Amino acid sequence: MSGTVNPKGLRAVDDTLREWLRRVWPPRCLACGERGHGSRDLCRACTNALPWNSSACPSCALPLPAPATACGVCLRRKPPLERTVAACVYSRPLDRLLPRFKFHGDLAAGRLLAQLMADACAGLPRPEALVPIPLHRSRLRSRGYDQALELASPLARMLDLPLHDDLLVRQRVTAPQSELSARARRRNVRNAFVVDAGTPLPAHVALVDDVMTTGASVHAAARALRRAGVQRVDAWVCARVP
Numbered sequence: 057m058s059g060t061v062n063p064k065g066l067r068a069v070d071d072t073l074r075e076w077l078r079r080v081w082p083p084r085c086l087a088c089g090e091r092g093h094g095s096r097d098l099c100r101a102c103t104n105a106l107p108w109n110s111s112a113c114p115s116c117a118l119p120l121p122a123p124a125t126a127c128g129v130c131l132r133r134k135p136p137l138e139r140t141v142a143a144c145v146y147s148r149p150l151d152r153l154l155p156r157f158k159f160h161g162d163l164a165a166g167r168l169l170a171q172l173m174a175d176a177c178a179g180l181p182r183p184e185a186l187v188p189i190p191l192h193r194s195r196l197r198s199r200g201y202d203q204a205l206e207l208a209s210p211l212a213r214m215l216d217l218p219l220h221d222d223l224l225v226r227q228r229v230t231a232p233q234s235e236l237s238a239r240a241r242r243r244n245v246r247n248a249f250v251v252d253a254g255t256p257l258p259a260h261v262a263l264v265d266d267v268m269t270t271g272a273s274v275h276a277a278a279r280a281l282r283r284a285g286v287q288r289v290d291a292w293v294c295a296r297v298p
């Protein structure tokens with residue numbers, strides 16, 4: 057008799073238990089504190105206000121007023137990504153939830169953000185693996201958790217995709233991107249990432265990160281993966297700064 061655990065069966069039990077708990081203890085909205093609504097930890101008003109990034113450049117996820125093959129910047133210079141998808145535009149309530157998750161350890165907000173990403177990415181071409189943008193080990197020690205990994209882990213479970221959190225390594229400390237100009241951001245992360253030589257390479261991966269502003273970090277990570285031999289690299293992020 058095999059002792060192998062069936063992960064799909066465990067997920068079904070977990071989903072049943074989670075639904076029962078929701079009925080007994082209705083969730084509160086993580087954005088405003090009102091009574092939760094539906095399957096997300098958001099109230100009806102905050103759910104209706106979600107700024108889905110439904111019209112965006114396919115190459116960099118920049119919000120556009122109407123569908124287009126690419127934005128002007130990507131038409132002039134194609135990014136090293138096959139496709140970039142941002143679930144939402146970085147505005148209310150994402151501008152409340154993401155900082156709490158990224159800088160204050162609010163992992164409940166992280167699970168909610170991963171749900172939004174799963175909703176946005178469920179119908180996309182399926183990569184062979186999700187690869188979170190890694191922190192340098194020194195920053196991981198000081199912060200205590202890796203926000204991209206905390207998004208990628210539940211996202212991989214929700215979409216039943218492999219998670220390769222050891223494929224990409226940040227080989228040097230970089231300054232916080234939020235403090236830099238666009239040009240300085242590109243210099244800051246140039247050659248910051250390397251691929252672990254001992255890890256088998258999937259042909260198609262999707263990078264996972266929380267917020268995309270200029271795209272410098274995901275572009276640097278994508279170049280490292282492409283140099284190592286990955287054939288297709290996409291980026292899946294929670295929010296895109298307009």
